[in-house]
Amino acid sequence: MSDSETVVIDLKDLVQQHLDGRKGFANTKKLRKMGLEKYCEWKEGELAKQIAGRSAKL
Numbered sequence: 001m002s003d004s005e006t007v008v009i010d011l012k013d014l015v016q017q018h019l020d021g022r023k024g025f026a027n028t029k030k031l032r033k034m035g036l037e038k039y040c041e042w043k044e045g046e047l048a049k050q051i052a053g054r055s056a057k058l
Contacts, residue, residue, distance in 0.1 A: 009051060011048060012040075012044065014044075015040050015043045015044055015047065018043060026043075027039075
């Protein structure tokens with residue numbers, strides 16, 4: 001086994017932080033167009049892509 005650490009990231013919590021304004025802001029135009037539930041699903045996917053991209057560079 002390798003010595004790498006496993007890090008668990010709660011994407012739902014990150015999305016909620018963006019919606020609350022604690023960490024960035026929600027895209028209100030996209031939010032109105034998609035609705036809250038679909039926007040949250042989309043945002044989770046976008047955050048997952050960003051996190052995967054960062055971990056790939058390490």
